[in-house]
Amino acid sequence: MSTPPAAQRFLALVTASWVTASLHTVAVLGIADLLADGPRPAEDLARATGTRPDPLRRVLRALAAHGVFAEREDGRFEQTELSGFLREGVVGSLRSFLVxxxxxxxxxxxxxxxxxxxxGETAFAKVHGSELFEYMQQDPDFAAIFNKAMTEISAGVADExxxxxxxxxxxxxxxxxxxQGSLLSAILNAAPAARGILFDLPHVIEAARPVIAERGVAxxxxxxxxxxxxxxxxxxxxYIMKxxxxxxxxxxxxxxxxxxxAVIPPDGRLIVFDGVLPERITAGDIALQFGTLMDLNMLVNVTGLERTETQFRKLFAAGGFRLASERTIPSGLGIVEGAPA
Structure with missing residues (x-):
């Protein structure tokens, strides 16, 4: 397949937010779950979701052009590998993360x-009047979807x-x-002689109890x-932090x-799971595209950033650790290990 002209590639970047809005729409409507048993026409999907057939068909057609869903010759829409990430409650789902x-x-x-x-301030605070983690204490519905999203995306990297x-x-x-303990549960199942301590804010821990019980490590x-x-x-x-x-x-x-x-023993280990950006960025690497955009997400929505190995080394030193090792797993997530200095 030939490379699209530069103008087309640029316009794809300009309109990327429209694709995201379309994904959000079908995720909220549960379209991927409605297609789980096979192809269905837009009219059928509209009846099931209480929407109008033609507007829904147009959204599905746009997403089919991007490989999310496929439009058959008879006009019915069906699942693709990408639409599987929109399913609710299935292994590998990224629906909550998207929403x-x-x-x-x-x-x-x-x-x-x-x-x-x-x-240098967060745009989130300008929009909402408080920082994100403070805001979540006042919006339990968003806090619930945030925690569910973190559990969802953790499941995707826990095995790695x-x-x-x-x-x-x-x-x-x-x-x-x-x-909610998704990663710690996976670790404890992989290390059956170990014990774990899950530490978080009270409302988060309450939501974690059923997850820990379900994973069999309570x-x-x-x-x-x-x-x-x-x-x-x-x-x-x-001590791990993802x-x-x-x-x-x-x-x-x-x-x-x-x-x-202050509490880690001399032979203990600090293990940070975060993106690790290279010192210089090159075009075309999907993992780096995600990593640099996540860095911007940290800029506008929280006070943080995605760091390079050099920045991690400096940060660890300020916190009383030396950087012992750093590597990246296939998903692009970094494992940054520190030892007490």
């Missing part, structure tokens, strides 16, 4: 990116993480800001509530790392 990022809470920040560029890193050498693993996993900027639980040999450090600027991230340093 969280493309919904009315997060997406308006992107229209205010210039505010972040000019001031346990395949890439040997946790069996640790007696107790503390997951700092561990959400008898080896202690659930602890608190604020990691105040302290973290003692007693761990390994997509936590990138939420915070260097000052806040250093404070968090120092709280871990």
């Amino acid at each position: 969280m990022l493309s919904g009315e809470v997060i997406s308006p920040s992107w229209g205010q990116m210039l505010h972040s560029i000019y001031t 993480i346990v395949a890439a890193y040997d946790f069996s050498r640790f007696a107790t693993i503390v997951d700092v800001g561990g959400g 008898n080896r996993c202690e659930l602890v509530t608190g604020n990691f900027f105040e302290s973290v639980p003692a007693g761990g040999n390994a 997509w936590i450090i990138h939420d915070w600027n260097d000052d806040d991230a250093t404070k968090l790392l120092r709280n871990v340093r």
Whole structure:
């Protein structure tokens, strides 16, 4: 297949937000689940969702042009590999992650990116009057979809993480800001002799209880509530953080790392799972495209950033650690390991 002309490639970038809006629409309507048993015409899907057939057909046609759904010769629409990510409650789904990022809470920040560029402040705070994690305490519906999205995307990388890193050498693993416990559950199942401590805010821990029970590790996993900027639980040999450090600027991230340093034993390990950007960016790498856009998401919606290895080394040193190793797993997620300095 030949490369499209530059103007077409540029227009595809310009209109990418329209594709996201279309994905959000069909995700909310549950179209992918309605197609799970086979192809259906737009009229049938419209009746099932209470929408109008022609507008819905036009959305499905646009997504079919992007490989999400396929339009058959008889006019019926069917699933594709990509539409499988829109399914609700199936392994590998990214539906909640999509709805969280493309919904009315997060997406308006992107229209205010210039505010972040000019001031260094989050566009989210300009739009909503508070920072994201403060906002979630006032919007339980968004907090629920956020936590579900984090569990969803964690499930997608958990297998890679346990395949890439040997946790069996640790007696107790503390997951700092561990959400609903999806990753910690996978680690404990891979390291049956280990015990875990899941640490997060009270409302998050309450939502984690059924997840931990469902994964069969409740008898080896202690659930602890608190604020990691105040302290973290003692007693761990390994302290893990997945997509936590990138939420915070260097000052806040250093404070968090120092709280871990205060309780970790001399032979313990800090293991951070975050994107690790190269020092220089080259075009065409899908993982880097996602990583650099996620960095902008950190800019406009929280106070953090995606870091390079050099930035991690400096941050770890400020927090009382030396960077012991860094590698990337197939999904593009980095494993950054620190040892007490």
